[in-house]
Amino acid sequence: MDAGPPGAGGRIRFMDEERVIQTDAARAKSALREDRARVEMIAREKRMTVEQRVELFERLSRDAAWIRSSTKRIR
Amino acid sequence: MTEPLVDLRGLLGGLREHQVDYVLFGALAMVFYGFVRNTEDLDIVVAADQGNLDRVAEWLMSIEAVLKLNPDRRFGPRERWGMHKGSNATVLTRFGQIDVVQRIPGLPDWPALVEQAEVYELDGDPVRVMNRATLIELKRRRSSAQDLADIEAIQLLDEI
Numbered sequence: 178m179d180a181g182p183p184g185a186g187g188r189i190r191f192m193d194e195e196r197v198i199q200t201d202a203a204r205a206k207s208a209l210r211e212d213r214a215r216v217e218m219i220a221r222e223k224r225m226t227v228e229q230r231v232e233l234f235e236r237l238s239r240d241a242a243w244i245r246s247s248t249k250r251i252r
Numbered sequence: 253m254t255e256p257l258v259d260l261r262g263l264l265g266g267l268r269e270h271q272v273d274y275v276l277f278g279a280l281a282m283v284f285y286g287f288v289r290n291t292e293d294l295d296i297v298v299a300a301d302q303g304n305l306d307r308v309a310e311w312l313m314s315i316e317a318v319l320k321l322n323p324d325r326r327f328g329p330r331e332r333w334g335m336h337k338g339s340n341a342t343v344l345t346r347f348g349q350i351d352v353v354q355r356i357p358g359l360p361d362w363p364a365l366v367e368q369a370e371v372y373e374l375d376g377d378p379v380r381v382m383n384r385a386t387l388i389e390l391k392r393r394r395s396s397a398q399d400l401a402d403i404e405a406i407q408l409l410d411e412i
Contacts, residue, residue, distance in 0.1 A: 209404045209408060216412065219412065222288050223287070223409055227373065230283050230288050231374060234260060237288065238256035238257045238259075238291075238348075239257075241256075241290050242256055247254075
């Protein structure tokens with residue numbers, strides 16, 4: 178891709194990248210807050226004790242390892 | 253039984269036994285904040301003084317850590333020397349992947365990091381966790397899709 182002359186062109190491209198990042202962030206922000214089920218799940222996790230959250234994490238981590246080690250795609 | 257991708261209690265126990273001075277960050281910091289998501293690594297910032305770096309190296313050697321970029325090679329004296337020269341280290345262990353960080357863009361100096369850190373109690377032991385504003389700043393600098401999603405989740409935690 179033609180990067181254009183140094184100086185103004187590079188600056189414009191940098192600003193475009195910033196805009197893309199900001200747009201993605203705004204979309205994610207909106208999506209998360211509008212996802213009622215996820216917000217409720219996060220609120221539930223927030224109410225847990227640290228020990229309960231660590232146990233939940235360890236369960237997720239164990240399940241992920243098990244799925245990774247024992248599944249194979251057959252179709 | 254299948255071993256978890258990250259054995260958090262095993263890793264924190266090793267850090268405690270070897271008296272490593274550290275601050276936890278990354279996705280596992282978020283578990284302490286109140287948001288649980290899966291991750292494949294334990295991220296820690298360590299105090300860069302000589303004694304602490306020696307303790308980090310002894311801990312990694314005691315659990316037979318191997319280099320992520322060269323899993324045939326154990327973490328050893330050469331990597332310890334590298335850490336004393338300021339290098340970060342990423343290793344694989346039976347407890348999961350560990351990212352040991354001394355320097356990263358946007359990271360406050362050690363005294364500020366410790367001063368600002370959140371401290372939690374897990375199984376009766378204190379765990380020092382990076383404060384949210386600093387973690388958000390590190391994630392903002394990297395800005396992957398996962399980082400942006402994490403930032404939103406951390407901010408949401410403060411609102412609900």
